[in-house]
Amino acid sequence: MNLQQLEYIVAVDQHRHFQLAAQHCYITQATLSMMIKKLEEELEIKIFDRSKQPVVPTEVGKQVIEQAKVVLQQTKRLIEIVKEEQGEVKGELSLGIIPTLAPYLLPRFMRSFLKKYPQVKLKISELNTGEIIQKLENQHLDAGILATPLQRSTLIEQPLFYEQFFAYASSDEKLLQKKYLLPKDIDVNRLWLLEEGHCLRSQVVNLCELKKKEQELNQLELETGSIEMLKKLVEANQGVTILPELAMQELNARQKNNVRLFKQPAPVREISLVIYRHYIKKTLIDALKEEILHNIPADMKDKKKKDIVDIQ
Structure with a gap:
């Protein structure tokens, strides 16, 4: 048994096709098949059911593949340990971030992080929550920044800050006559929402108790993943939307x-740095977390649980 064989079975599991896996590993299909067959013979099991297309792992094969992923991760971790001992902060860090955070959070830390660590290459992808989870679990991302908790045993969540929700309404909305709002004060028929698939949409649906009322919102269907678009819709077409705290700080005095504000306890979402449970780039991830926290308003980090209601 060797590391190459483990890499090959992981590749076949990801691609569910021997030829595609071989191309991914830059070897011939014959070589890949032979190496996997030798591993199966050594373990005296069948890792893949080749009678099915696409190819699928057997039940025991699933366990072997999962352990192979751990072994490969821990092997890479050996290199990271050496770097840490040498005090090096360098290498490539792939990061996923949800669209409702990216425009407001990235400018706060990205430039200073890259300036502080010139030997780091930061690869950032704007993805929805489901995509980030999938890529973390498949080890195609090193870390993600998204709303939590996720309740995934495969992932580790490191809370960064709590982002409060605010109502943003057009000038003729009656709710502006109030200083503090309750969720029930919002007319669901005048509420602009993000498209399906965004965690912020789900949080607003829960906040405004829309699960039973969403069918009423059928006069106009508009799909957008942009908070900026929601703001413009409110200003141009009337109505109301819900903004997270960092987006609020982009508003001018008129806006x-x-x-x-909502009445206390204020509704918020928890924002965390999320990593795979067998993550390896500890030094890079710790440096990233430190830089983010350094550039977040103190009150967003120091909110107490008793003063907020976490919206899921």
Whole structure:
């Protein structure tokens, strides 16, 4: 048994096709098949059911593949340990971030992080929550920044800050007559929402108890993944939307007059740095976390659980 054989079975599991896996590993299909067959003979099991297309792992094969992933990760971790001992912060870090955070959080830390660590290459992908989870579990991302908790045993969540929700309404909305709002004050028929697939949409649906009322919102269907678009819709077409705290800080003085707070306990979402449970780039990830926290308003880090309601 060797590391190459483990890499090959992981590749076949990911691609569910021997030829595609061989191309991914830059070897011939015959070589890949032979190496996997030798491993199966050594273990005296069948790792893959070749009678099915696409090829699938057997039940015992699934366990072997999962352990192979751990072994490969821990092998890479040996290299990281040496770098840490030498005090090096360098290498490539792939990061996924949800669209409702990216425009407001990235400018706060990205430039200073890259300046502080010139030997680091940061690869950032704007992805929805489901995509980030999948890529973390498949080890195609090193870390993700998204709303938590996720309740995934495969992932580790490191909370960064708590982002409060605010109502943003057009000037003629009656709710602006109030200083503090309750979720029930929002007319669901005048509420602009993000498209399906965004965690912020789900949080707003829960906040405004829309699960039983969403069918009423059928006069106009508009799909957008942009908070900026929601703001423009409110300003141009009337109505109301819900903004997270970092997006609020982009508003000008005139726009802030159209913002209302919710009554305490304030609704918030928890934002975390999320990593795979067998992650390897500890030094890089710790450096990234430190830089993010350094550039986040103190009150967003120090919110107490008793003063907030986490919306899931």
